[in-house]
Amino acid sequence: MTPFLPAEWLPLIFAGLMAASILAYVVLDGFDLGVGILLPRVAEEADRDRMIAAIGPFWDANETWLVLGVGLLLVAFPVAHGIVLTELYLPVAVMLIALTFRGVAFEFRAKAADLADKRRWDMAFFGGSLMAALSQGWMLGRYVLGFDPSLAAQGFAAMSAVGLAIAYVFIGAAWLVWRTEGALQERAIGWARKAIWPMGLGILLVSAVTPLVSERIFHRWFDFPAMLALAPLPLATAALLFGMAALLRHMPLPNDALRRVPFWGAVGLFCLFFAGLAWSFFPYVVPERLTIWQAASAPESLTIILIGALFVLPVILAYTVVAWRVFGGKAKALSYY
Amino acid sequence: MDPILLARIQFAANISFHILFPTITIALGWVLLFFKLRFNATRDEKWMDAYRFWVKVFALSFAMGVVSGITMSFQFGTNWPGFMERVGNIAGPLLAYEVLTAFFLEATFVAIMLFGLNRVPNWLHTLATFLVAFGTTMSAFWILVLNSWIHTPAGFELRDGVAHATDWLAIIFNPSMPYRLSHMLAASGLTVAFLLAGFSAWRWLRGDRAPGVQAALRTGVVMAAVLAPTQLLLGDLHGLNTLEHQPAKVAAMEGNWRTQGNVPLLLFAIPDEAARENRFEIGIPSGASLILRHSADGVVPGLDDFIGEHPPVAPVFYAFRLMVGTGMLMIGFGLLGAWFLWRRGELPRLMLWGFTAMTFAGWVATLAGWYVTEIGRQPWLVHGVLTTAEAAGPVPAANIAATLTMYLLLYALLLAAYVATLYRLAARGRMLPEAAPAARVPAE
Numbered sequence: 001m002t003p004f005l006p007a008e009w010l011p012l013i014f015a016g017l018m019a020a021s022i023l024a025y026v027v028l029d030g031f032d033l034g035v036g037i038l039l040p041r042v043a044e045e046a047d048r049d050r051m052i053a054a055i056g057p058f059w060d061a062n063e064t065w066l067v068l069g070v071g072l073l074l075v076a077f078p079v080a081h082g083i084v085l086t087e088l089y090l091p092v093a094v095m096l097i098a099l100t101f102r103g104v105a106f107e108f109r110a111k112a113a114d115l116a117d118k119r120r121w122d123m124a125f126f127g128g129s130l131m132a133a134l135s136q137g138w139m140l141g142r143y144v145l146g147f148d149p150s151l152a153a154q155g156f157a158a159m160s161a162v163g164l165a166i167a168y169v170f171i172g173a174a175w176l177v178w179r180t181e182g183a184l185q186e187r188a189i190g191w192a193r194k195a196i197w198p199m200g201l202g203i204l205l206v207s208a209v210t211p212l213v214s215e216r217i218f219h220r221w222f223d224f225p226a227m228l229a230l231a232p233l234p235l236a237t238a239a240l241l242f243g244m245a246a247l248l249r250h251m252p253l254p255n256d257a258l259r260r261v262p263f264w265g266a267v268g269l270f271c272l273f274f275a276g277l278a279w280s281f282f283p284y285v286v287p288e289r290l291t292i293w294q295a296a297s298a299p300e301s302l303t304i305i306l307i308g309a310l311f312v313l314p315v316i317l318a319y320t321v322v323a324w325r326v327f328g329g330k331a332k333a334l335s336y337y
Numbered sequence: 338m339d340p341i342l343l344a345r346i347q348f349a350a351n352i353s354f355h356i357l358f359p360t361i362t363i364a365l366g367w368v369l370l371f372f373k374l375r376f377n378a379t380r381d382e383k384w385m386d387a388y389r390f391w392v393k394v395f396a397l398s399f400a401m402g403v404v405s406g407i408t409m410s411f412q413f414g415t416n417w418p419g420f421m422e423r424v425g426n427i428a429g430p431l432l433a434y435e436v437l438t439a440f441f442l443e444a445t446f447v448a449i450m451l452f453g454l455n456r457v458p459n460w461l462h463t464l465a466t467f468l469v470a471f472g473t474t475m476s477a478f479w480i481l482v483l484n485s486w487i488h489t490p491a492g493f494e495l496r497d498g499v500a501h502a503t504d505w506l507a508i509i510f511n512p513s514m515p516y517r518l519s520h521m522l523a524a525s526g527l528t529v530a531f532l533l534a535g536f537s538a539w540r541w542l543r544g545d546r547a548p549g550v551q552a553a554l555r556t557g558v559v560m561a562a563v564l565a566p567t568q569l570l571l572g573d574l575h576g577l578n579t580l581e582h583q584p585a586k587v588a589a590m591e592g593n594w595r596t597q598g599n600v601p602l603l604l605f606a607i608p609d610e611a612a613r614e615n616r617f618e619i620g621i622p623s624g625a626s627l628i629l630r631h632s633a634d635g636v637v638p639g640l641d642d643f644i645g646e647h648p649p650v651a652p653v654f655y656a657f658r659l660m661v662g663t664g665m666l667m668i669g670f671g672l673l674g675a676w677f678l679w680r681r682g683e684l685p686r687l688m689l690w691g692f693t694a695m696t697f698a699g700w701v702a703t704l705a706g707w708y709v710t711e712i713g714r715q716p717w718l719v720h721g722v723l724t725t726a727e728a729a730g731p732v733p734a735a736n737i738a739a740t741l742t743m744y745l746l747l748y749a750l751l752l753a754a755y756v757a758t759l760y761r762l763a764a765r766g767r768m769l770p771e772a773a774p775a776a777r778v779p780a781e
Contacts (some may be wrong), residue, residue, distance in 0.1 A: 057448035060403055064444045067410050068436050074414050074421055074431025076552040082418040082730070089415055089732055093740040096408045097747055103404035104751060111758050298501055301426040306431045316445075323445045326456055334483045 003225035008123065011296035013283065013306065014076035021069035023274050026136075027171070027267050028062035031055065034172015036102055037165065038127025038191055039122060045115070047184050054179040056106060061320065073285075076302060077295035080285040087147040088139050095135040102128030130165065137164025144210055144277070146287040156209060161203025161306065170195040171270070173182045174262035177251065178329045189251045192262055196248065200241045203273055207234070210280050214288055217280045231281070240265050340734040345415045347741040349711075351408055351705055354748045358402030359701050363477050363522065364529035365395050366470030369450075369558065372468050375520070386497035387556075391533070392406070393762055401511025401755060404429050408744075415717070416737075419728035424500045424719055426481055427508060429491055443472035483523055485514035487719045488710070488762055489582045500722065512582055517710075523568045523704065527667055528699025530564060533557030534674070535696025536763045537688040543764065555630040558678055558692075561671030568664060568767055573628070579710075580629055583720060584638040586713035587649040590657040591625045592650065595641050597632035600625040600767070605658075608650040613641065648715040652708060660705035670695055697756075 021122045032055045074081045076166055085092060089280065105125035112118035141160025173195060176188035211218040221230060244265045247258060283291045369392055376384035381406040413432075414421060421428065449457060460529070493500045502508060512651035521663030522707075534557030540550045580587045592603050592615050606615035630637065640647050670691060678682050684692070717724045728760020 004389045035411045057452050060400075060447060061405070061441060063445040064405065064436070064440045067407055070414075070435050071432055072408060074410075075425060075433050078414075078418075078421040078425040078429070081421065083413050085411065085415045086418070086730060086732060089736055090740070092411055092415065096411060097743055099407060100404040100751070104754075107400045108754060108758060109761060111393065113761055131687065168502060178731065179449055208758060227444075244514075271771055275377050297429060298499075301430050304430045304502070304505060307429075308434055308437055316437070319442070319445050323448055326453055 005297045008293060010302040010306070011292040013077070014072060014296070014302060015307065018069055018072040018076065019274070019278055021065050021072060023271065025062070025065035025069055026274070027270050028065060029059070029170045030168045030270065031175040031202060031263070031327050032059045032062055033102070033129045033133045034168035034202065035176060036125050036172070037133060037169050037186075038172055038176070039126050039129075041191065042184070042187065045118075050180055050331050051116060052106065052125075054108070054176060055116065056324065058326040059103070059106065063103070065146075075305060076297060077285050078297055079294065080219075080290050080295040083286050083290065084143070088142060091135045091138050091142070091224065095132050095139075098128045098131035101125070101129070102132060107277065111162045133159040133165040133168045139162035140206075141165060144206060145213060145287065160202070160206060162206065163199070166195050166202060167270070168200045168265075170199045171266040173264065174266045178259050178263045181256065181330050185252060189248055193245070193248045196241065196245050199269075203237065203241075205268070207273075207276060210277070213280075216288070218267065233272055233276055233279075237269060240272070242267050338734055338738065340732065340737060341729045343734055343737040343741060344729050344732070346673065347744065348739055349415050350744055350748065351405065352708070354752070355402065355405035355409055355566055356703065357700055357752075358398045358405065358475065359361065359473065360525050360528045360699065361398040362395060362402055363473045364374060364525040365398065365468070365532075366473045368394060368529055368533065370463075370466045370470050370559075371465050371556070372552075377463060383552045386547060387553045390549065390762070391553065392451060394532075394759060396447075397755065399443075399447055401751065403574075405748075415732065416590055416730060417728040418730040419723065420718060423533035423557055423728070424487075424490075424493075425725050427490075427500050427502055430502075430505075431483040431486070431508075432478055435643040439472045439476035439529060443469055446472065460781065463655075477521060477525070478518060481518045482509050482511070482514055485510050485517045488517070488579075488714060489513040490722055491562060491571065495722070500719075513575075513578050514764075516571070520568070520571050520575045520706075523571050524703045525701065526560060526564045527568060528703060529562035530557045530671070531667065531692070531695050531698045534561060534692045535694075535698075536759065538680075538684070538692040539696070540763050542686070542689050542693065549703075554684070555678060557673065558674040561667060562675035563671075565664065565671040568697060569575045569668065572661075572664070577629065579713075581616065581640075583713065585640065585643040586653065587629065587711070588640045588643065588711055589640050589648050589650045590642055590709060591629075591637065592624060592654045593637055593639045595639040598626055598636045599623045599638065600635075602628065603654075606654070608654050608779060610650050631737040642717055646716065648713045653713045656705045656708040656712070659732060660702050660709060663702040666695065667698060667702070675740040716756070747749065 003299075033043060035051055035055050036167045039048060039051055040108055070081075098295070103123045105121045105128060109118050109121035109125065112121055138161040141157030144160070145156060165284070173188045173191035177185055182190060206269065211221050220226065244262055247261060251258070251262075281287055283293070285292045285295050370390060372384045372388040372391070375381070376388065384513065410432075413428075446465040446468040452467050453465060454462050475567040484509060489512040490500075492502060492504035492509075494503050495501075495552065510751050512627050512775040528774065533553050537554035537557060538549050541554060576587065576590075592608050594613055594615070598623065601618070601620030601622050603615070604617055606618040606620070608615050625637055626633055626635040640650065670688075674684060674688060674692065679687060714720060715726050717725070718728045
């Protein structure tokens with residue numbers, strides 16, 4: 001197979017696809033995990049069932065973006081995959097076990113023998129969601145500092161872990177604002193109000209530390225005129241944070257107006273933050289060690305994947321839209337028939 | 338402990354746990370489609386009853402398969418980085434195609450299949466059921482292409498020790514792929530046949546004789562009667578294919594040490610690798626020669642031709658007997674069960690107990706079969722190209738041991754919960770509704 005593109009374009013395209021998959025995962029499973037972390041906040045069985053029902057039809061497809069993201073890392077940048085996953089061996093193992101508990105708890109809680117059994121699986125659901133969020137945040141912190149083994153770097157990873165978990169709580173609460181109503185929706189608005197500023201602090205923290213990691217990243221952000229061109233990124237982030245905080249103070253609005261806005265605002269925040277990280281680290285796939293061109297696999301193999309992806313990804317997006325429409329609106333009881 | 342052995346045990350533990358669930362969902366998806374189509378055609382509620390019960394089994398099995406599959410997608414890289422470095426150009430696209438053409442399809446439409454019956458038109462629900470079954474089968478197709486390729490690699494060339502694809506059709510349709518794929522699909526069908534028959538027989542014995550239970554029982558027994566003998570034929574063809582491409586594996590399966598004619602078919606023996614001979618042999622004279630060469634004095638390759646390059650003999654030898662033995666029981670149960678259904682319209686009590694005991698027979702045979710083929714592949718990871726030792730990673734043994742312990746505890750817990758839940762669902766039958774009723778609210 002002869003590549004139909006210049007070989008140096010392929011790593012770029014695959015870095016873009018991989019980044020898009022990881023971003024899709026963080027946004028989509030982010031709200032699932034956030035709802036999982038919030039689950040023990042409500043005591044009412046019916047409310048818990050409704051929270052689960054709000055994410056039940058989505059979590060599986062959402063999690064598939066993680067498989068695609070790590071799969072693209074594995075197939076397009078195998079050397080980087082080796083370095084990253086060896087460095088992150090233990091947090092990855094913790095995340096996988098956590099995701100396992102979270103995933104099976106959906107089914108086991110629905111088929112539980114009695115309330116006590118159901119509550120045990122609820123705990124597994126909560127614990128799995130929380131540990132998955134924390135381990136992903138930890139990995140983010142470790143990655144940003146280039147796997148620096150120092151104690152300070154570990155401390156930063158710990159803060160990043162808490163920060164990402166809070167961000168997931170926010171987007172999870174925002175999802176519930178959209179997908180539930182009544183008292184549960186009011187509680188979700190309250191959770192979102194509480195989570196928004198700690199999340200803002202987390203964004204600020206990681207954004208402030210990243211330029212200090214290397215001179216290269218520092219110059220990339222603070223050299224003139226790049227600084228001017230980049231100014232919209234932090235400004236838009238601040239505007240979204242303040243705007244959403246103001247909106248949440250007044251929610252719920254009559255006729256449930258603007259119910260989708262907190263969620264899509266959170267998606268916007270996640271995208272801005274991610275764009276900032278991408279700007280900092282590009283073209284490195286392992287920070288300051290390995291660029292996407294150094295790590296890429298053979299062009300003929302990337303080409304064959306790209307051809308498949310070009311045909312299949314639009315189809316995936318199309319049926320994802322179908323599923324979102326089928327399960328649109330407020331959460332209904334999930335009955336198997 | 339040796340980190341390579343630990344990495345192998347960890348990978349084997351995970352993949353063994355994982356394969357239990359796709360083995361069920363691949364064929365159960367098609368069975369659910371069958372129930373749904375029967376209902377659409379006859380409007381007989383018994384088919385929908387069967388659908389409603391078995392779709393729950395599907396949902397639980399699917400979730401177990403998804404979460405353990407995600408773990409696997411990471412372990413390819415964490416446990417065998419050398420695998421991706423050396424043959425990633427082949428394995429990568431195959432895995433990517435699995436994600437793109439199967440995972441998203443299954444994951445999206447399973448939601449409509451499970452929760453959509455009241456939300457979407459009936460045709461869309463039937464279509465979703467089909468797409469889920471199709472997706473699980475596509476997933477099996479791609480992963481078995483990759484698995485077959487590591488047994489019988491084709492369509493590539495080595496440049497500086499790294500495999501580069503030269504012919505994708507040769508890679509996909511590599512020599513063992515058709516045999517391995519059909520053997521595995523039939524294994525999935527048999528596993529589901531005995532699962533259907535086993536749980537339905539158990540419910541029947543407990544007095545739950547709803548028409549839906551009977552429909553599932555009949556479906557299971559007929560599937561077993563058709564598939565079990567078919568599997569014998571497919572397995573035989575697969576074995577002949579293996580003899581051609583991986584003779585050392587077949588020698589280990591037969592426990593045959595020396596290349597010679599008139600090799601007996603061993604029913605029992607204790608292979609002694611130190612002495613390079615068997616103890617306590619009981620066999621059918623010239624049986625292996627007849628099966629593998631179709632003549633009594635046919636020469637069958639022996640392990641002594643592959644000293645230092647053949648797999649550990651005992652596990653392959655025993656696992657092969659366990660698989661074939663279970664398969665023979667399946668043929669017996671399938672044919673006898675079908676005969677009773679045909680002549681008397683129902684199964685005698687003893688047969689019902691027998692099917693209950695055979696509920697998870699498919700798991701036993703499938704795992705045993707995978708152990709035969711994968712342990713039989715050693716010391717190679719990719720036959721003739723890459724050894725398992727070369728592919729292992731730099732992860733310290735302590736890390737692997739710690740995570741292995743966590744995984745083993747997790748899998749033991751989940752397997753117990755899974756089996757207990759299936760029996761509870763079966764005991765509860767259709768008497769009680771599913772989840773606790775949540776407030777019904779109007780759609781947006």
